[in-house]
Amino acid sequence: MFLVTGATGGIGRKVVRLLCTQKARVRAFVRLTSRYDELEHRGAELFIGDLREQRDIEKACRGVEYIISSHGSGGDALALDYRANIELIDHAKDNGVKYFVFISVLGADRGYEDAPVFKAKREVERYLQSSGLEYTILRPSGLASNLLPLAESFRKTGLYLLIGDRTNRTSIVSTDDLAKMAVDSVNIPAASNQIFSVGGAEILTREDIPRIFGLIFNREVVIINPPLFLVDGFRSALGLINPQAERALGTFRTLLANEFFCTKEEIAKLEAIFNFRLESLESFLRRHLSI
Numbered sequence: 001m002f003l004v005t006g007a008t009g010g011i012g013r014k015v016v017r018l019l020c021t022q023k024a025r026v027r028a029f030v031r032l033t034s035r036y037d038e039l040e041h042r043g044a045e046l047f048i049g050d051l052r053e054q055r056d057i058e059k060a061c062r063g064v065e066y067i068i069s070s071h072g073s074g075g076d077a078l079a080l081d082y083r084a085n086i087e088l089i090d091h092a093k094d095n096g097v098k099y100f101v102f103i104s105v106l107g108a109d110r111g112y113e114d115a116p117v118f119k120a121k122r123e124v125e126r127y128l129q130s131s132g133l134e135y136t137i138l139r140p141s142g143l144a145s146n147l148l149p150l151a152e153s154f155r156k157t158g159l160y161l162l163i164g165d166r167t168n169r170t171s172i173v174s175t176d177d178l179a180k181m182a183v184d185s186v187n188i189p190a191a192s193n194q195i196f197s198v199g200g201a202e203i204l205t206r207e208d209i210p211r212i213f214g215l216i217f218n219r220e221v222v223i224i225n226p227p228l229f230l231v232d233g234f235r236s237a238l239g240l241i242n243p244q245a246e247r248a249l250g251t252f253r254t255l256l257a258n259e260f261f262c263t264k265e266e267i268a269k270l271e272a273i274f275n276f277r278l279e280s281l282e283s284f285l286r287r288h289l290s291i
């Protein structure tokens with residue numbers, strides 16, 4: 001039995017679909033407010049709970065052999081990126097779980113002090129590494145599925161908002177490829193107790209993304225490109241009324257201010273270990289937008 005957290009999210013939904021296709025037994029951790037009908041129809045067992053509740057985590061882990069942690073935090077890194085994962089690891093140990101796959105983030109090890117999500121991910125990585133559980137840690141760059149709403153809005157307007165340096169490099173990973181790696185990890189000896197940087201087939205600059213949108217929709221591209229200091233100004237003003245929201249925005253700022261890409265060597269290593277060719281952003285978008 002696999003337990004998948006974040007089962008209704010960008011990665012988690014694809015992980016559950018893949019496991020159901022493989023006829024594996026899956027328990028999908030969902031919230032009552034989540035859109036989970038499809039997962040049940042595909043044959044997943046639903047566990048309705050909240051990852052903020054230790055009791056829910058404890059119950060969800062009973063009878064499980066594999067855990068794929070792929071939930072997000074919606075701004076509360078301490079409760080969800082950190083505490084929920086620490087509890088999942090503790091209960092995995094108590095229940096004799098065979099394998100733990102953790103979706104971290106590219107750059108988790110760079111010591112970004114102002115980015116709560118990155119700090120939480122790194123601490124969870126360390127905790128998992130010293131837990132005695134067999135594990136794979138996947139550190140993805142940006143997910144292609146996040147770009148789908150932006151592509152849809154570009155289709156209507158031709159506009160693309162790009163804050164900060166347009167030439168920063170990025171690797172956008174196909175969410176399907178990441179889900180496949182998460183599922184395959186448990187059966188690939190070379191993935192055992194390893195950390196992988198996970199990107200897409202090519203290294204892009206941030207301005208390549210609207211260029212690809214323009215190509216797909218055959219539309220002229222208008223990039224709106226405000227400088228990063230506008231975000232800083234907004235954050236400082238927000239901090240006066242809501243310090244917690246200001247801190248949460250630190251992760252967003254970190255993502256805008258830095259480069260997140262995988263080297264060619266890292267991509268070659270992934271393709272060799274997981275034994276498939278990574279998908280380009282253009283191909284992912286064409287498949288999902290039916291173009």
Ligand SMILES: NC(=O)c1ccc[n+]([C@@H]2O[C@H](COP(=O)([O-])OP(=O)(O)OC[C@H]3O[C@@H](n4cnc5c(N)ncnc54)[C@H](OP(=O)(O)O)[C@@H]3O)[C@@H](O)[C@H]2O)c1
Pocket residue numbers: 005006007008009010011012029030031033034035049050051052070071072073074080103104105106117139140141142143146
């Ligand atoms: N998106 C990226 O570009 C990116 C890049 C690198 C790493 N990652 C990491 O990849 C993971 C998944 O990202 P994603 O974009 O697939 O996430 P997502 O689409 O935002 O989905 C988040 C999932 O977590 C669930 N969730 C949130 N709070 C919960 C709670 N209190 N209890 C139970 N479930 C809860 C959500 O449930 P609901 O459906 O009920 O909201 C949803 O299923 C995250 O750990 C993220 O840090 C993402």
